[in-house]
Amino acid sequence: MGRHARGIHWKVSTLGLLVVLLSSVAGSRPLGRTIPGETPPLGIRVQSIRGGDVRHLSVAGDAAVIVDPGSEILVAVEPPEAGGDWAPIQLETLPPTSALAAGDGPGRYRLRAPVSGGTVAVALPCRVRYRCHASGRSFGRELEAPQSVTLWVCVPLPAAELRSGRIGDYRIGEYAPDVTRPAFWVQVPRGARWAHVSGNLVLDQLLSRDPPGGAQAWPHYAPIYYSLIDKLEAISAELIRRGLARRPIHCYSGYRSPHYNEHVGGATRSYHMLGMAMDYIVDDDRDGWMDDVDGDGRISISDAVRVARVVRELEDSGRVAMGGNGVYETARPMDPLRPMSASLHTDLRGERASWGRHYADPETHDYSQVTW
Numbered sequence: 001m002g003r004h005a006r007g008i009h010w011k012v013s014t015l016g017l018l019v020v021l022l023s024s025v026a027g028s029r030p031l032g033r034t035i036p037g038e039t040p041p042l043g044i045r046v047q048s049i050r051g052g053d054v055r056h057l058s059v060a061g062d063a064a065v066i067v068d069p070g071s072e073i074l075v076a077v078e079p080p081e082a083g084g085d086w087a088p089i090q091l092e093t094l095p096p097t098s099a100l101a102a103g104d105g106p107g108r109y110r111l112r113a114p115v116s117g118g119t120v121a122v123a124l125p126c127r128v129r130y131r132c133h134a135s136g137r138s139f140g141r142e143l144e145a146p147q148s149v150t151l152w153v154c155v156p157l158p159a160a161e162l163r164s165g166r167i168g169d170y171r172i173g174e175y176a177p178d179v180t181r182p183a184f185w186v187q188v189p190r191g192a193r194w195a196h197v198s199g200n201l202v203l204d205q206l207l208s209r210d211p212p213g214g215a216q217a218w219p220h221y222a223p224i225y226y227s228l229i230d231k232l233e234a235i236s237a238e239l240i241r242r243g244l245a246r247r248p249i250h251c252y253s254g255y256r257s258p259h260y261n262e263h264v265g266g267a268t269r270s271y272h273m274l275g276m277a278m279d280y281i282v283d284d285d286r287d288g289w290m291d292d293v294d295g296d297g298r299i300s301i302s303d304a305v306r307v308a309r310v311v312r313e314l315e316d317s318g319r320v321a322m323g324g325n326g327v328y329e330t331a332r333p334m335d336p337l338r339p340m341s342a343s344l345h346t347d348l349r350g351e352r353a354s355w356g357r358h359y360a361d362p363e364t365h366d367y368s369q370v371t372w
Helices: 003-028 226-241 258-263 301-316
Strands: 043-050 053-060 063-066 072-078 086-093 101-103 108-112 118-132 142-155 184-188 220-222 250-253 277-281 324-331 340-347 353-359
Touching: 043 063, 043 142, 053 063, 072 086, 072 118, 072 142, 118 184, 142 184, 226 277, 226 301, 226 340, 301 324, 301 340, 301 353
Parallel strands: 063 142, 324 353
Antiparallel strands: 043 053, 043 072, 072 108, 086 118, 101 108, 118 142, 184 220, 250 277, 277 340, 324 340
16 A cells, blocks of 8 residues: 555544544433533423412422422422423423322322421422424434422421521521510421422522521421512512513512521511511613612612502502501612612511611611602
8 A cells, every 4th residue: 555545544544533423422411512502301290279268389409398288289390381492392201209199180189288397398290201392493303301390389387496596507586575576487498498389489588597507407386477478579560561661570688586686777566577578679681779760760769669559559449458568779889870779678578567778878777768
């Protein structure tokens, strides 16, 4: 073989070896790494029965329900909606991994909650077959992916579980003798913190923040009321209906333990310490600050007042639980273009109360009253 022919033979052989190596590497990757986008999450529809009341929850992804001991729970796993680059074409439900679940038709389960307080995770596994349609073109490529959603079944613990300011290893702090303490506590394991308790709210938004000086041990505990969750969802829906918001409100401070409430300078009889209050803002752009709700070109307490008046209308009409509504204006010294911001409070005290406060310096607790 001539030198030129040997050179051609070497190049061809090298190219072939390279193709083999590349094929081997590609073949060793999980299929999900070689195709675009992430598959959409499974849906879960839950119907829980608490003391004769029936609640419905339909979300994409993990869900949490708070139920009475021994309550019956009906669960249906639903195929994901088409999203991104993938369209589901077949859903196969698998036998549940928890002894709590019993098959009641394909993808449907009938559960019985524990009779003692605590939280149980019920895994509902499935296999889903998807077709890729990236860039608007169908590649005829399919993926069969195992997926699972988790239902967290929460049976509240009685207040007697709070001993020496703690439940287990979780520090709550001491309630003053003349301050009402919650009647029950919901256990929230770390894995449950992002589970939906409603269409737009997750358990984490209802928990007390960690106290200064370090993270708390898990599980966490909090009193959680569906009447507050329903009120917040109704506020979101009404603001969107009226064109005052495009997205659900951002809820950021629900329950406050006595220890944390003292740290943030909360009222000594704060409804946050009962789990019956929430602070929130309208934040469509998700920048962490109140939006210009009233459209006057600036952010001020008037934006919060505009929202609070909507909440008052909902209360007066009986569509949500009656309670206190507060508006707050705070300075933003680090942003000269937007020097002010605002936020709101709502609670379940059962009677009308309204207040407004302007904090000239958000680092202190000095304020002036604002009427609305």
